Amino acid sequence: MAARTGHFFGYNADRRFVLPFARIMLTRLPNPAPSRPAAPVHESVWLLWLLVCAWLWPGVFGHDLWNPAEPHIFAAVQENMGQTAWLPTVRGEPYFALAPVYVWTAKMWTALLSPHWLDAYAAARLASVSFAVWGLTAAGLAASALMGAYCGRMTVLMLTASAGLLGMGHFLSGMTVVFAGAATAWWGLAVLRRNTAAAIVLLAAATVLLGQSAGWLAAGCVPLVMLLLCRSPCWRTGRLLAAALGTAVCALPCLAVQPAVLAKTDPAAFTQYWQMHLFGAFGGLTRANIGFHGGYYLQNLLWFAFPAWALALHAASRLRGRAHAGAHLCACWIAVFGVYILLHPQRFQEHLIVLLVPLAVFGSAGLDRLKRGVAAYLNWFGIAAFGAAALFLWLGFLAMNFGFPAKLAERAAYFSPDYVRQLRPEALSAALLATALWLWAVTRRHIRGRQAVCNWAAGITLVWALLMTLFLPWLDAAKSYRPLVAKIHAALPPLAAGECLHIPAEAAEAALAWAQYAPFPASPDPDCRYRLSQYRPPAPPAATGKILWQGRRPRNKTEAFVLTDTR
Template sequence: MKPVRLSAAATLALPRWAIFALGLLYILPGLIGRDLWKDDAASYGIMWTMAHGSLDDWLAPNIAGLPALDEGPLAFWLGAVCIKLFGWLVGDVMAARISTIGIFVTGALSVWYTAFHLGRRADAQPLRLAFGGQPEPDDYGRTLADTALLIYLGCLGLLVNSHETLAVTLQGSLLAYFLYRAVRYVEAPSTANAGLIGLALGALTLTRGWLSPCTLMLALLLCTRFLDMPAGRTLRDMAIAALVALLLALVWILPAATLHPYQLSPVASWQRWNLNQIGWPSWHSLKAFCRVGLWFFWPAWPFAGWAIYAWRRQSRLLHIVLPLSFVGALTLLVLLDPAPESGDLLKLLPPLAIMAAFGLPAMKRGAINAIDWFSVMVLTMIAGLAWLWWIATLTGWPAQLAKNSARLAPDFQSEFGMVAFLVAAAATIGWFVLVHWRISRHPAVLWRAVVLSSGGLILFWVLMMTLLLPQLNYGKSYRSVARHIAANLPNSEGEGGGCIATNVSPAQRASFAFYGGLTFAGVKGVQCDLLLLQDSTNLKDSREVEQAFRGKHWLLLWEGRRPYDREERFRLYRRATVPAT
């Protein structure tokens, strides 16, 4: 017996304007007005170098001369193209983030349409009521699609990564698109659908290597066998998909391997990086996955787990078999990674959110109400703390919060921003209106259980990216340090006189090149007369220079750091002229 019993009144779809407004509130804060932070500055540095560089920079990604040959070039190509097209209009940083908006829209639409097609299938429909009144298949599919999208937007892991110009962000959206194409292929096997599956796999290969595409292809093949699809036709179509994926990957592999940009071997380095992503499962990987996944996949994983349990007595259900197969295969791939990254978990979110949407209708009303009250209390408290923190930075009250703010961001001068205040106030009022609607009307619609979780998370993000954004920029950006370094650069001429040798991280290198216009040693490398050194204030001045540049003589020109970081230190040196003896 099917575990879901619903009336047509419970399947009212969200108004389209509400979905559009939620999407805008979700993605735009954090893109507009935010400086380059250390988390995504390195990726932006690759895009910026490509947009203002030569063909070699597009074939061998680098950050102002520092090779960055891991992952793949597709995400950086998209950002560089946007800089080329829109940089003159909105600035290079915002132009690169236009690609981030497109990536987010692709992922969100793919999740919605995947859940819609799965939800209107006959095997996913709720029980027929004795006297009628059950929802129509399309209405039920739309409601499940709205629910899946709200769960997807409510996941903490997506919020952390979706506003950054990272390859893992594109990987997550492409995985959602692959899932959609896989569903369409199972519903209507054809050469065209197989080719579109190959398009998704090829794009994934150019984004983060070939391990994930190969894993997804094998998982899809196993699903088709479990669903008793014709083996001969399936194998032929999957061969077509693999061929399309290979042809797309060759768009970069062939010219990069034959032209040897900057006398480098980017494809060989990319292959080594791919092979280094797989090893033997370890206790460390398992602990990291469980520890990070607990919050990264919230609130999708409880609903997805319940879906598996609730539908356990049904067999060969596409809405369970397909997402579960991909979650299992990708989880195994993450566990085999010797050094897993939290951002790599993004590729698990789309199938988890879709499966979670099918678990929600089977949950008891008491569990749904508990989730609602948890969301209301916790998220309202967090929003209140954000407002209090902002008030404290402006007025000095409450005193303890003002003291904490001054300790975290010394010398930061807070100013009242009218636009930021109005946006934050409107979002807060909207939150209370949403809570009042949920509590007073007790709506029967299916997505009522997750609308508060998603809405509260969006409210928190809006408050952070409006009221607290100036303080976050002050602490997390290298803009001020870059400008101080640029102001202390000597006027140098001749080979090596204008370039800087450095040991700073890729993110810092990108920030200094963009904000300060610093010219670093290129990919080929030359002897530079300037040295930018990053170390810790706990080290003696001479020891680090002597270890890194033994036998050379340097004169200190400038020393400084970010006010937010009391241990990190930067020093600018010039090569001393040694008189001939």
């Protein structure tokens, strides 16, 4: 006799009825049936979407290119404008770290909106916004299909409430393609039993996105997840195997297009691609890279995916061994991509984005069953943390512009000495409006799990909005290369006839910064009289000739620059 394991989220877990009930539930997509009557929740859907829209835009506009990735990515976009490039290049060299589809999207927005509507930097950043919206939509639809319509909205809010998505969703970052690919894979798996053809299309698209942005090894993790799901009684159907086969048939030709074009148009780049970059950071067929940074990634996951991971653990604790399709999918996904992350050769916290989607989707399932005390504590902690951060940011704004408090003003000048006081009425108005809306949101009564997550998302949106309005000029002065290039140009004597400035190939950051902000281009001639070099402190600069200027960006300890007269 089959063991009876209970009932959870509307699924009868008796093994004799798992498949029929799972098929019916995933087809009709009802709201999950609670084990006990849940308190009625009043929910203004338009306010939820207004919060997401407010989260999307701060940080996209009004600032220069910031390290570490933006100068390189924008150089790839700018260099490939007006041509169909199957492989991004920076200064003529192949740039394998960036997905071509990201470059194409950034080029599209730049051509459409720059310079008449937006500056080129903001227009290019809309590529990140586009893939972030794609990922949020796909994750919400996946949660709706697996857990119920309300879980879709909560998943989107939980993703925006996670600090890990902030930087990549607003700055130039190819990791948003990875986020969109992971979310699309979940969407495809969620609709598998309702529409196999749609699932194959979505899974193939997800595989191609992951393959372009993170390498073929990341793309191969998707069919591996599907193979693991075959062991689950909730997923053991012929449709899963058909979808796996259909995904491979559709995705492999698409993944092979770029290498095939490279082999025909640029054989040297194609050889470098399959030998060293086929599997992304893990290397290629002739060179394999592997590492183990488990402690680093586990430590960063605590803040990167909070509160999603905490709520996912709470939902898992309520299973108590019961069968649930969403739980099995989450477990298989984390098992496969968890190993992928642990063995990743690079220490880069944004790789955790592949784990954020399953944690948010599964964590949304138990929000209405969250105990009132737990929801109240989460809400109180969010109000205290983000309220204190917002107060500190307002004090910092007063300090760096009016000198009070004096100690805070001194620290502000220390970290951004190139900042010149700027009082922008539109930024101040937006900051005041964001603060007022947050105060209104957190004063609501009868807090439950949904409202606690909503308030957490509102808090992180408030802090991000204050940073990208009140502190944007201060941050730009510290993180942009524009003030540095202005100092170098001021130290450079007027160029006489036949004189020029040369930047060596190894000084990549110096060359990119000079190309963006200098009044005249650098010369490729290595015999120029003036030379701008780059070195890594504390090693002394390898400069020959008279040093005209030497320095670095404020508080930067990894790169410094030196201008020399070689004659």
